Amino acid sequence: xxxxxxxxxxxxxxxxxxxxxxxxxxxxxxxxxxxxxxxxxxxxxxxxxxxxxxxxxxxxxxxxxxxxxxxxxxxxxxxxxxxxxxxxxxxxxxxxxxxxxxxxxxxxxxxxxxxxxxxxxxxxxxxxxxxxxxxxxxxxxxxxxxxxxxxxxxxxxxxxxxxxxxxxxxxxxxxxxxxxxxxxxxxxxxxxxxxxxxxxxxxxxxxxxxxxxxxxxxxxxxxxxxxxxxxxxxxxxxxxxxxxxxxxxxxxxxxxxxxxxxxxxxxxxxxxxxxxxxxxxxxxxxxxxxxxxxxxxxxxxxxxxxxxxxxxxxxxxxxxxxxxxxxxxxxxxxxxxxxxxxxxxxxxxxxxxxxxxxxxxxxxxxxxxxxxxxxxxxxxxxxx
Amino acid sequence: xxxxxxxxxxxxxxxxxxxxxxxxxxxxxxxxxxxxxxxxxxxxxxxxxxxxxxxxxxxxxxxxxxxxxxxxxxxxxxxxxxxxxxxxxxxxxxxxxxxxxxxxxxxxxxxxxxxxxxxxxxxxxxxxxxxxxxxxxxxxxxxxxxxxxxxxxxxxxxxxxxxxxxxxxxxxxxxxxxxxxxxxxxxxxxxxxxxxxxxxxxxxxxxxxxxxxxxxxxxxxxxxxxxxxxxxxxxxxxxxxxxxxxxxxxxxxxxxxxxxxxxxxxxxxxxxxxxxxxxxxxxxxxxxxxxxxxxxxxxxxxxxxxxxxxxxxxxxxxxxxxxxxxxxxxxxxxxxxxxxxxxxxxxxxxxxxxxxxxxxxxxxxxxxxxxxxxxxxxxxxxxxxxxxxxxxxxxxxxxxxxxxxxxxxxxxxxxxxxxxxxxxxxxxxxxxxxxxxxxxxxxxxxxxxxxxxxxxxxxxxxxxxxxxxxxxxxxxxxxxxxxxxxxxxxxxxxxxxxxxxxxxxxxxxxxxxxxxxxxxxxxxxxxxxxxxxxxxxxxxxxxxxxxxxxxxxxxxxxxxxxxxxxxxxxxxxxxxxxxxxxxxxxxxxxxxxxxxxxx
Numbered sequence: 001x002x003x004x005x006x007x008x009x010x011x012x013x014x015x016x017x018x019x020x021x022x023x024x025x026x027x028x029x030x031x032x033x034x035x036x037x038x039x040x041x042x043x044x045x046x047x048x049x050x051x052x053x054x055x056x057x058x059x060x061x062x063x064x065x066x067x068x069x070x071x072x073x074x075x076x077x078x079x080x081x082x083x084x085x086x087x088x089x090x091x092x093x094x095x096x097x098x099x100x101x102x103x104x105x106x107x108x109x110x111x112x113x114x115x116x117x118x119x120x121x122x123x124x125x126x127x128x129x130x131x132x133x134x135x136x137x138x139x140x141x142x143x144x145x146x147x148x149x150x151x152x153x154x155x156x157x158x159x160x161x162x163x164x165x166x167x168x169x170x171x172x173x174x175x176x177x178x179x180x181x182x183x184x185x186x187x188x189x190x191x192x193x194x195x196x197x198x199x200x201x202x203x204x205x206x207x208x209x210x211x212x213x214x215x216x217x218x219x220x221x222x223x224x225x226x227x228x229x230x231x232x233x234x235x236x237x238x239x240x241x242x243x244x245x246x247x248x249x250x251x252x253x254x255x256x257x258x259x260x261x262x263x264x265x266x267x268x269x270x271x272x273x274x275x276x277x278x279x280x281x282x283x284x285x286x287x288x289x290x291x292x293x294x295x296x297x298x299x300x301x302x303x304x305x306x307x308x309x310x311x312x313x314x315x316x317x318x319x320x321x322x323x324x325x326x327x328x329x330x331x332x333x334x335x336x337x338x339x340x341x342x343x344x345x346x347x348x349x350x351x352x353x354x355x356x357x358x359x360x361x362x363x364x365x366x367x368x369x370x371x372x373x374x375x376x377x378x379x380x381x382x383x384x
Numbered sequence: 385x386x387x388x389x390x391x392x393x394x395x396x397x398x399x400x401x402x403x404x405x406x407x408x409x410x411x412x413x414x415x416x417x418x419x420x421x422x423x424x425x426x427x428x429x430x431x432x433x434x435x436x437x438x439x440x441x442x443x444x445x446x447x448x449x450x451x452x453x454x455x456x457x458x459x460x461x462x463x464x465x466x467x468x469x470x471x472x473x474x475x476x477x478x479x480x481x482x483x484x485x486x487x488x489x490x491x492x493x494x495x496x497x498x499x500x501x502x503x504x505x506x507x508x509x510x511x512x513x514x515x516x517x518x519x520x521x522x523x524x525x526x527x528x529x530x531x532x533x534x535x536x537x538x539x540x541x542x543x544x545x546x547x548x549x550x551x552x553x554x555x556x557x558x559x560x561x562x563x564x565x566x567x568x569x570x571x572x573x574x575x576x577x578x579x580x581x582x583x584x585x586x587x588x589x590x591x592x593x594x595x596x597x598x599x600x601x602x603x604x605x606x607x608x609x610x611x612x613x614x615x616x617x618x619x620x621x622x623x624x625x626x627x628x629x630x631x632x633x634x635x636x637x638x639x640x641x642x643x644x645x646x647x648x649x650x651x652x653x654x655x656x657x658x659x660x661x662x663x664x665x666x667x668x669x670x671x672x673x674x675x676x677x678x679x680x681x682x683x684x685x686x687x688x689x690x691x692x693x694x695x696x697x698x699x700x701x702x703x704x705x706x707x708x709x710x711x712x713x714x715x716x717x718x719x720x721x722x723x724x725x726x727x728x729x730x731x732x733x734x735x736x737x738x739x740x741x742x743x744x745x746x747x748x749x750x751x752x753x754x755x756x757x758x759x760x761x762x763x764x765x766x767x768x769x770x771x772x773x774x775x776x777x778x779x780x781x782x783x784x785x786x787x788x789x790x791x792x793x794x795x796x797x798x799x800x801x802x803x804x805x806x807x808x809x810x811x812x813x814x815x816x817x818x819x820x821x822x823x824x825x826x827x828x829x830x831x832x833x834x835x836x837x838x839x840x841x842x843x844x845x846x847x848x849x850x851x852x853x854x855x856x857x858x859x860x861x862x863x864x865x866x867x868x869x870x871x872x873x874x875x876x877x878x879x880x881x882x883x884x885x886x887x888x889x890x891x892x893x894x895x896x897x898x899x900x901x902x903x904x905x906x907x908x909x910x911x912x913x914x915x916x917x918x919x920x921x922x923x924x925x926x927x928x929x930x931x932x933x934x935x936x937x938x939x940x941x942x943x944x945x946x947x948x949x950x951x952x953x954x955x956x957x958x959x960x961x962x963x964x965x966x967x968x969x970x971x972x973x974x975x976x977x978x979x980x981x982x983x
Contacts, residue, residue: 012942027943066943194938223933244938259942273943284946317949325940350967354910373935375955376910383956 003315004277006334007263009089010062010255013044013081014269015070016291019102023138023203024165024196028271028289029068037073041080043295047268047303048081052088054278055266060089062096062255065119071101075113082118096121096254101153103146103162111156121159121253123192124150129179133168138203150186159251161190166229167222168196170215176225177232184236189251193229194244195222223372230368243325243371260322262315268303270294275318276307282315283307312339321378329365347381385603385638386459389569393461393482393598393642395511397502402490403518406550407559408446408464414556415448415460417628445583445596445642446629452564460563461642463583465502470731472856473676474584475502477658479509480674481583481598481642484567486559487534491517491547492524495537500796500854503538514562515545521552537798537825572639577668578602578661582612583642585655587707591623593649597661598642600672605636609664610647613671614656618664619647653709678710680728681789681859682735682838683772685716685753685881686742687724689963689972693748694723700746701725704738711738718775720881720965721751726773729755732838751963751972753881754979757835760787760862774883777869780920787862788885789834792817794827795845797853802826804848812836813887831860835885840980870895870924872978873916874902877966881975891917895925898978905974908932913968 018029063085065078082097098121099114101107111122126146128134134142141149153160164183166176183191196216198208207213217225230240238246242260245253258265267274267285271294274285287304288294297303310318316339323330336342343364351357356370356377370377398404412418448460465471465478479485485506489495506513515534517527527547534542546562548555580597588594597604604610608621623646625633637643649655657678660671688697701713712728729735735755742748759771762784771777771786793814797805799821809816809830818829832841837857845853870891872882882902886894895917902915910932917925940948962969 014943066941195934195936197938219932219934220930226934226936243936243940256941259940259945265942267942271943273946275942275945286946314949317952318945321948321952322940322945351910356910371936373910373932375935375937375952376932378952379955379959380910382952383959 002277002280003319003334003338004262004264004275004282006331007261008061008254008258009058009263010064010258010265011048011060011085012255012265012267012269012272012274013063013065013070014267014272014287015040015065015067015073016270016289016294017072018067018069019072020138020140021203023207024199026199026202026205027068030291032291035072037077039295040073041077043298043303044077044081044268045084047298048084048088048266050302051266051268051274051276055089055264055276058089058264059092060085060095061092061263062258063098064255065097065099067100069102070099071107071110071114073099075110075117078114078119079117094254096159098123098253098255100125101149102141103149104141105145105149108149108152111152115156120157121161122153122157123190123253124153124160124162126150126162127165128168129164129182133171136169137165147186154188159190160188161192161247161253162187163192163194165194165196167217167225169213171217171225173221173224173228177228180229180232184233184238187236187238189238189248190253191233191238191246192244193233193246195226226372227368230371239327240371241327243374257326260326262319262322274304275310278307282310284310284314317382320381324364324366324374324378324381325371327365329360329363331362332364333362343381344384351377351380385636386641388572388640390456391459391461391570391640392484392563392567393463393570393640394484394486394563394567395463395465395478395482395506396486396488397499397506397513398488398518399490399493399496399499402488402493402496402499403550404464404488407486407488407516407518407548408462410550410553410556411460411462411560412446412448412629414553415450415560417446417448444629445627447626447642448628450560450564453561454564458564459641460560463642470729470733472501472505473678474657475505476509476674477581477583479505479511480672481581482509482511483570484512484514484563486516486563487513487538487540488516488518489530489534490519491527491530492519492522494526494530494533496851500538501856503540504796504854504856512567513540514559514566515540515542516555516559517545517547518550520547520554521549570640572599573601574603574639576601577666578604578608578610578663579668579672580604580637580661581672582655582657582659582661584657585649585652585709587652591646593646593652593655595645595647595649595655595661596642597637597645599637599639601639601668602663603636603638604645604661610645610661611664611667612655613660613662613668614675614677615654615659617654619649621645621647623647652707653705655709657709678730680710680712680730681757681834682729682731682755683726683758684729684735684755685718685721685724685726685751685773686739687718687721687751687753687881689749689751690960691722696746697725697742697748697750700742700748701727704741708738710734716773718753718880720879721753721963724751728772732840732842749972751881751975753975754884755838755976756885757789757838759789759867759885762787771885774869774885775880777883777885780868785864786867787864788867790860790863791832791834791837791857792860793830793832793837793855793857795830795853795855796825796827797849798825801849801852802828805845805853808841808844808848812841813890832857833865833887834859843980868919870898871918872898872902873914873918873923874906874970875913875966875968876916877968879965879970882978884979891919892924899925899927901978901980902974903927903929905977906968906970909968911967 097119099119100123103124103126198204233246240246241252270291271289272287276283285304285307396404444464446462450458463478465475531542531545546558579600583596585595606624611618625631626643658675662668710730713725716724716726761769761771764784814830814832820827866888867885868888870886872879899915912931913929915927916923
């Protein structure tokens with residue numbers, strides 16, 4: 001059996017446009033004045049069919065519209081992509097079709113259209129529940145707009161998640177606890193809670209490098225916030241199933257779990273990445289990032305760069321890096337099959353003694369403390 | 385052979401970046417010595433490290449033919465010298481080989497420390513000095529101010545300083561004329577017994593050792609049998625030539641001329657800078673004055689980061705030593721670092737240059753341990769031992785007393801910074817020997833322990849005086865003092881490579897500073913790490929590095945997998961560059977940085 005089957009098979013569609021660029025965001029997003037959606041429908045379809053021809057006999061577990069701001073897509077555009085995917089692959093009975101939405105009033109007006117197109121889960125980028133911080137994060141919506149949009153989404157969809165960013169400038173532990181309780185009272189069954197990360201090549205990254213991004217919490221304070229977040233969400237019945245994701249058991253994002261369980265996924269659209277197993281060999285795929293260049297490359301017959309075969313070492317690292325993010329942990333038997341060797345007992349004992357990992361049957365799981373320093377844990381596990 | 389009156393020998397004195405090499409290039413180019421198609425930037429600097437740092441370590445030389453305005457044909461010999469205090473002796477020999485200097489000062493910057501140290505060497509050598517103001521093409525150029533500064537600070541007449549842009553070629557002709565008209569011709573007796581000064585030497589893979597010489601008296605010809613007056617070694621000369629800057633064979637070199645010889649000399653070690661070369665028969669009676677044997681004064685350990693590269697390191701060190709007589713080495717074993725070499729250097733820059741060359745030319749990652757001087761241990765049984773490495777310090781009960789090397793340091797500094805300099809010298813256990821004034825500049829002479837100087841004294845001096853101090857020193861012998869070995873424990877494990885010798889009265893202060901430094905240098909781990917300094921079994925300072933609590937990627941989805949994997953691969957490679965002590969990883973640079981004192 002090919003290893004990807006342990007994780008499932010999904011489709012990621014990247015919509016590369018936003019109304020404004022957020023200062024913390026390093027995703028592939030562009031601000032343009034006019035978008036001809038019919039051109040995009042055509043390109044998505046062409047590219048889907050090209051990849052689909054390489055991957056017959058697959059059952060599609062999920063579709064995810066990410067961006068950019070996919071809630072700028074016309075519902076017909078979304079419907080066209082979903083229809084095309086259905087022509088190519090049979091859908092699993094419980095297929096999850098998610099779309100990331102900006103919580104503004106205009107977007108809310110399109111929610112019913114997305115539902116009719118086949119979307120069954122919305123993930124909203126609310127980011128903060130206070131206006132001053134939303135402004136600092138460069139968001140174009142207000143808290144009241146977000147709450148309204150959220151109510152519209154709830155009316156249209158059974159499954160609605162939203163994102164918050166914390167460990168923000170000037171944020172105290174108390175303030176965050178308060179905001180989190182507020183969020184949990186709104187939440188249905190899923191929340192994504194990200195600590196603010198300063199990425200190179202973003203406006204925040206530049207400001208940080210110039211020493212102009214003040215009052216960020218210290219690492220110790222951020223660690224306290226992280227651990228408090230885990231506790232509070234546990235108590236509310238939304239335990240962390242991944243580093244930054246919380247869900248009522250059963251309501252986890254199926255699409256994202258394909259990544260973390262190291263399944264196969266098709267990436268369509270500018271800058272989209274994929275992992276595809278062809279003839280028993282796992283490949284990574286990547287598309288050109290600039291929207292115009294991507295459209296052109298699709299027109300010329302190929303919307304991705306040449307596929308790269310992943311080495312055994314690369315696959316071992318990716319499987320572990322992704323798997324250790326999950327509360328269910330890393331499947332050590334699968335690690336053994338991928339790498340040809342088991343994890344070093346002395347490394348495991350050392351990390352266990354430090355309280356960073358625990359063994360649960362054949363799985364290796366990071367503890368809450370271990371998840372807060374997962375990069376160090378991974379470096380330890382991956383070096384001999 | 386050239387008539388003495390048609391020869392001019394000169395050096396160029398300049399601070400780093402003031403345009404010495406560009407000016408040299410332009411002089412060579414404008415006289416047609418090198419065809420344009422063969423020009424490359426900084427012709428004289430052969431090694432990459434020199435080119436990158438803009439410093440010259442070996443003396444380089446070039447012979448330039450020049451037809452002057454008086455219609456006569458002149459031979460101009462330029463010797464380009466190292467400019468750093470580590471190589472003060474080598475510089476002094478090069479200076480003795482020429483009669484004049486161009487003092488090049490960046491007209492946008494003014495006189496700086498290194499300029500001073502070297503211009504005083506030129507003055508010591510009785511040079512005629514022609515000031516050259518460079519970079520006059522730049523808008524920030526302030527020729528009048530800088531000329532005034534040269535007069536005030538250095539005390540030489542700068543009213544007829546030549547204004548040059550080596551970059552655009554302005555003033556190059558005037559510079560060449562000044563060399564001919566303002567610098568004296570060399571003197572020397574063609575019929576006297578041969579006396580040639582050995583200015584420098586280096587190893588060439590095809591020709592063996594090449595010796596750079598300046599003929600003072602007599603004539604040197606091919607096939608001459610020669611004798612080195614200091615070492616007594618004898619050789620037959622098999623090649624004589626000059627540098628233009630490529631080698632060009634000539635029949636003979638006469639008085640005043642500068643050129644090279646090869647004589648089947650196997651190792652650079654067999655040649656001593658400053659030695660006098662004469663004929664085996666009917667040779668000179670007395671050698672040229674000023675010879676000093678080169679003695680390493682700073683020692684440190686060099687270890688391969690990857691212990692499997694020990695043999696490669698041995699190979700690299702042996703090859704470098706062939707070309708550098710002032711560099712010594714012997715094998716060393718460290719409990720913490722494994723197999724490596726204890727190496728001796730002329731100073732810190734010399735150390736850095738050798739280390740960089742090993743890393744770059746031989747592609748070996750190195751751990752460099754703290755530099756140390758040579759201590760004399762007087763044992764109770766009357767024996768005297770030389771201690772090159774604090775880790776080798778024997779049981780104190782067997783040691784009667786210990787002596788450390790002292791230097792006489794001369795520092796020239798503008799009045800404004802005098803207080804800071806005095807404080808620095810006092811902090812480094814200095815004893816003031818003299819303090820006098822020359823205009824607005826003070827000359828301070830201190831008796832200092834070398835171990836307080838070898839490490840970062842020069843950097844600190846530059847920093848507290850904003851680069852306006854010049855510094856030179858000479859060894860004045862050994863003296864007893866109350867020195868102890870301070871060891872460092874990281875997570876309760878002794879790290880022998882961090883052991884240092886310190887004065888008893890300053891041990892606690894130094895120990896504290898070192899623990900604090902290490903706390904910053906060692907990355908946080910998943911557990912807390914005690915860092916201690918101890919003398920014998922007694923802990924004198926302690927810091928605790930708290931445990932790492934946050935190190936996680938908040939978002940990692942399908943689109944991030946490749947990038948995050950590559951990042952992790954990079955971090956894994958970085959981790960391999962650290963040294964493991966028990967469960968603690970110490971980055972390589974910590975072994976040097978931990979000792980830097982910010983005072």
